[in-house]
Amino acid sequence: MIGIANSKNNIKIRLTEERWFHISESHDDLAGHTFDVLECIENPDYIVKGTEDEVIACRKYGDRYIISIYKEHSTEGFVITAYFTKELKKLLKRGILWKKK
Helix, strand or coil: CCEHHHCCCCCCEECCCHHHHHHHHCCHCCCCCCHHHHHHCCCCCCCEEEEEEEEEEEEEECCEEEEEEEEECCCEEEEEEEEEEECCHHHHHCCEEEEEC
């Protein structure tokens, strides 16, 4: 286990070694940003609908956004993937579930 973040629904979201390996291999610009991926879940700027039952957290990081995609179940959840992006408009069109005030 790499770490746990509490989602806005107060669900514990796990980031496992297996998922972090997948994330850092697929998105090498996220290497060294483990804390930021978890922070994105705990303190997002936006939470957006995913495809199916996943949730997408978006948090501003410099001139781009960290995107953390995860699943929530009744008592716990897990990170699926994460990446950096500069383009947020297309994601927000999916439907904003929560927005920072």
